[in-house]
Amino acid sequence: MVVPIGCTLPLRQKMAAALHSRLPGSRVTAHRTPAVMKARSLRIATAIENAGNLDGIIAMGTDTYDLAAAMRGRHTPIATYDDGTFALFLRYPDSDLSSLGLPSSKVDAWVRLQETACRRATIACVSTEWARKSVVQDFGVPPERVRVVGMGHRPRSNPEIKRSFENPRFLFVGVDWKRKNGAAVLDAFARVHEKFPRATLAVVGKHPPLRQAGVTGYGFLAREDPRGQKILDQLFAQSTAFVLPSLFDPSPIAYLEAASCGLPVIATTRGGGGELLCDGSIRVDPYDRDSLVEAMLRLCDGEEASSMGARALARSATSRWQDVCRRIVDGLMGADEQSNSAARIETR
Structure with missing residues (x-):
């Protein structure tokens, strides 16, 4: 007991x-x-x-x-x-x-x-x-x-939505915009969008006003708000990759939540978070913009994103x-x- x-x-x-x-x-x-x-x-x-x-x-x-x-x-x-x-x-x-x-x-x-x-x-x-x-x-x-x-972590899943990997759909979730490296993600996505015009980026957290092609901001979705959490569950279910290359993160639970939905994760090398999913993630130096772009372009490949997401899901299954x-x-x-x-x- x-x-x-x-x-x-x-x-x-x-x-x-x-x-x-x-x-x-x-x-x-x-x-x-x-x-x-x-x-x-x-x-x-x-x-x-x-x-x-x-x-x-x-x-x-x-x-x-x-x-x-x-x-x-x-x-x-x-x-x-x-x-x-x-x-x-x-x-x-x-x-x-x-x-x-x-x-x-x-x-x-x-x-x-x-x-x-x-x-x-x-x-x-x-x-x-x-x-x-x-x-x-x-x-x-x-x-x-x-x-x-x-x-x-608390596993997230929405079996009602069937994920398609036809077009890249990235998801960023971070309350602390600066430490979670939101500006770098926007910059990297702009370069990705030039090569993949149908790619999208959903941004959740305390972000600034967003006026960038392919980017949609959802603001802060509080954990205690059922409506906000339903929106977040839908975003996890619809996305094809999770990107959070924080400037520093000891063990971000968000990586595991994304993995529980079968998403591959672009993780940071600053902290211990990169250990959580091993081959279910790509670890990048948060100050290396080129490496971040390269990782996002790699996950624009639907087969690559799907297979890595499956490995992330398997890892998350023992991390409840x-x-x-x-x-x-x-x-x-x-x-x-x-x-x-x-x-x-x-x-x-």
């Missing part, structure tokens, strides 16, 4: 965080002030105590609370789950953590919280090999206690959230058993 460990902040801290988040450049720091983080740690500690006897705990977002304080001396097996480390994100100038220009003292404190949690955990789980290397090298966690479990959870639990229980065995040997 799964027991959710919720964390509802006291009204005072909740309101303070909400007000703080409205200040320029405070989106990341608002929920990480010392007062809010202390309150969050205490609330999680209370929730864990109220949950009773637990076989294990999966801890996420450990840069926003003190895991040791939340555990209050309990020895329940713990698995952390991250798509990367803050130490790793800082190496990429286009990551949110780097681009916001936050005070190093604050960022260092968050790095230490995440590092302490990973080192304390029975097993540290991550979504990609890219992230695993950082947990081992930056945090000093033994390799045998770090496990790649993949990224999860329940698949990830199963791998985390298997890793946690296996690591705990090994730890207990080692303890028994030491006491003999």
Whole structure:
């Protein structure tokens, strides 16, 4: 049985965080002030105590609370789950953590919280090999206690629409227009459209006004909006390729959602996202416009797009959230058993 460990902040801290988040450049720091983080740690500690006897705990977002304080001396097996480390994100100038220009003292404190949690955990789980290397090298966690479990997603499908690969139909979905590299996609598509006049590009997200041949903008389609999600499902079903060469992306769930519809993906080399689909994707340097154009032209071939999309679909079939959870639990229980065995040997 799964027991959710919720964390509802006291009204005072909740309101303070909400007000703080409205200040320029405070989106990341608002929920990480010392007062809010202390309150969050205490609330999680209370929730864990109220949950009773637990076989294990999966801890996420450990840069926003003190895991040791939340555990209050309990020895329940713990698995952390991250798509990367803050130490790793800082190496990429286009990551949110780097681009916001936050005070190093604050960022260092968050790095230490995440590092302490990973080192304390029975097993540290991550979504990609890219992230695993950082947990081992930056945090000093033994390799045998770090496990790649993949990224999860909610599969999208619309069996009512039959996809045709006769004409190339690209799809871009990205809220953060700059970091998701929307301008580069528009530029590359313009060059593709010259060779394939019937090609189209659908753009979803917080994009600027679009007045380009073959391009249609749909704006931001909120996940909680049923009508918007229906439109997005239709776009995934009708498209022939998904293009999202982000300037930086640790493990974009959008790649897996596209793959679950049988779409090949043009992925970025900046981050761990390119690992998610392997041969179901084409990885490009987001700053190399020629490589992006070449990848899009390659997927203008219907047979190529169809076969690569089939490989992407096969990859996504084992990347549902329940698949990830199963791998985390298997890793946690296996690591705990090994730890207990080692303890028994030491006491003999």
